[in-house]
Amino acid sequence: MDLLTLLIIIPVLTIIGLVFCKDHKQVKIVAATGMSVQLLQCIYVVIAYLMERKAGNKAEMLFQKNYMWFDSLNIQYSIGVDGISVALILLTGIVIFTGIFASWNVTHLAKEFFISLILLSSGVFGFFISLDLFTMFLFYEIAVIPMYLLIGIWGSGPKEYSAMKLTLMLMGGSALLLVGLLGIYFHSSAGGSPLTFNILEIAKVSIPIEMQRFLFPCTFIGFGVLGALFPFHTWSPDGHASAPTAVSMLHAGVLMKLGGYGCFRIAMYLMPEAAHEMAWIFILLTGISVIYGALGAIMQKDLKYINAYSSVSHCGLVLFALLMMNETAFNGAILQMVSHGLMCALFFALIGMIYGRTKTRMINEMQGIMKVMPFLSVCYVIGGLASLGLPGLSGFVAEMTIFVGAFQHPDMFHRIATVIAIASIVVTAVYILRMVGRMFMGPLDNEQFQGLTDAVWHEKIATVALVVAIAGMGMAPLWLSDMIGNSLGPIMDQFSMLAP
């Protein structure tokens, strides 16, 4: 069994194990074991990848495997990873692992909950390892649909509305995407060679520019919906606010990265000419995402809404950086994906834990809760500081790289866009500090909060894992950014012909 397919097989085996569980204690044990093994497997993949690179393997994708699937259409199950996908696989592994511990208290239909959650994660893993557009699309859709049930059944608030809105908007995106993928497929043949869905093969072919002008927006918007591209981001605040803790974690932490990764790996990598031509439209849109998300977060009082809007802002920054189309900005975009994934997962996990105790998510109803929950509060502050880009934590590394990359463009348009995007950092600082000040500091007036307890063991596992990852990435960013940077070479070759 090869290294990468195991990343799908472990979740599937876990799901099969879950089906046979009798009570929800067994369910939790099976889910936690399965996802711990999965996390170890992810770490092993990273180490194996680094070893292989160190040994001098210069191939674009490592651990490649191709199996023919639908022969007549040349659809293959083909897998492989480079530094970018490995980084995101590691992120997914950490988030799903912590997600299981963060949802330790789910009792209503626990078995179904964990099955849907792990099914979702298997879709994400499959997406990141695929090199074939068809399989990629298949895994993408597998990742989207369990979300409906997860939010609809275990969510809170206007959950049915949010679940429906989220599912339909994301499926609308994937509908556009499907058109784009089919278009790419039918133009993937160069000089009589068979049509192919394989990304690496298609990259060698240059798709006619007239087709690119139609297919690029389809694909970019298709993935952009998932990456919270303005004005298609409206599913995100409602969806995240209504979703149960682990689902918000996974959704904001990982699924939204699927959008960014898809925009990068499919839309831009395969159609660089159109990407270059149309970048200005999307730079405007993502610029709006960045600022609008940050301003939206200031206006909110509900913790989940604050973080949902802040996700719109941060994910907008990912797409923004990608559209800058130079090596530094690309590197920053991927770093931002990982960093935001970890931060967001930490935030949503902590919000879930705090809400479980205080029964409210309104920041004006909480005050001084650091006195009763020092552990959770400190973790929250660390997450907040990472989010506003404090040096030493992950956010700084990512945002710094992005802005350095973006500023390399000498022309006025890019400069202004960059300056506006940088302004979002200030706004972020405002809402983070205000939130932290309101909730954690000051006297503890509310008597109901007096008897609340701090984190218990499973919550500590989840938060500590995430805090360590955030701090680790902030303190020692080099190995990660090197790993990503080394893989950007072939991608930059695609764009090199555009250089003046």
Place this chain on the structure above:
Amino acid sequence: MNIESFLIMRHELMLTLAAVLMLIAELSFGKSEKSRIIPLAIFIFGAVTAVGFLPAPTGSLFGGMYQTSALIILMKNILNLGVFIVCLQSASWLKLPVNQDKGSEYFLLMISTLIGMNFMISAGDFLMFYLGLELATIPLTALAAYETYKMKSAESGIKLILSASLSSGITLFGISMIYGTTGSIYFNEVAPLITGDNLQVLGFLFFFTGLAFKISIVPFHLWTADVYEGAPVNITSYLSVVSKAAALFILIILMFTVFNALEVVATKVVYVTAILTMTVGNLFAIRQQNLKRFLAFSSIAQAGFIFLGVIGGPGLGITSVIYFILIYVFSNLGAFGVIAVISGKTGKENIPDYNGLYLTNPKLSLVMMLSLFSLAGIPPVAGFFGKFFLFAAAAQQGYYILVLIAVANAVISLYYYLLVVKAMFINKSEQPIEPIHSDGFARVGMVLCVLGMVVIGFASIIFDYIETLSRQL
């Protein structure tokens, strides 16, 4: 002509034999043990279905009136499978006291319509085609009106026979024009003489309209919802799956053989009707509360999606149509199977009645959910693969706008399928449907459907097999 050449007609002969066996068996059962015909009939039919998959000789008979090929045999097998699942699902309904002494009639009628359909797709000339069409339709009307004690059932029978006779009249009119311009009714003689003059185009349009009634293509769909609602559940599923599939099969066969020269006209017609059918079917489905009407409109929309494959032309187009129909048989019958069980035990068939179904009947809800996801085209169930290839077929011809409209419709359809999923899994109910024990036959039927939905998608060998066969058309 020798005896062995009759083996070319093996499917039809086996079915006729089964019908005769059923008649004899009925005579031998006493008045009180009439319901013993049910397991026997299902067993016989299962055997017929299984034998159908054995390799069979191909060729033509009766001077070219009857023809068969590996592709046509595959189509017949798909129909057989569909009917077999319908039979399994009707067992418990036939055991009801009101239907008890009519069991053999039910199976006889069903087998005769199936024989008609088989002759229809195997036709080598328009005469045989028309005979098959009528043989398929008339017993079907009797089946729709089967619950003689229900007004709605009788109404549905009348509506079906009226619209069916109108549609076959139109078809005949079209055929007469083709005959008038070519002087032949044999497909292989007509084909080279089709030059695209006006009368032939008109003839094709009438012919197409007649079949469009059967497939319930918008704007010829108006009978569908009423008939589906009034007929017994199992007949509704038969109408929406088997009868529709048969009409689609003969349509694609004729479009790419006899009417191949009219491609320009045919493409325009299919293009417009595909858009109309998907959109109208979807928009009406959103408003439905009765599950049978709901699935009626959803099946109209599905026919619109199938037309994307028809427009995709020979090769990938035909392959994707047949592949999708194969998947559609399992998906739609899965959904109808659940409805049949629940409406048989409780008489409830409205969506709000299904509130909270998962808590009381988890297995039925899961089967329903898988079927609906398959209809909506959500992986990992097979519907995803089916729809993907249909869209790919249309995209291959460069109809990207059509594909865009289709995918937008797929999202709309997802909305109403999710409404049912929401009722079962999310909504709470004061009086949920009690836990239901379905009988063994219905269970076997559902297991078959689920297996079909799970396996057909991933087993690429099936798609590739259909692809090799459809190249021979």
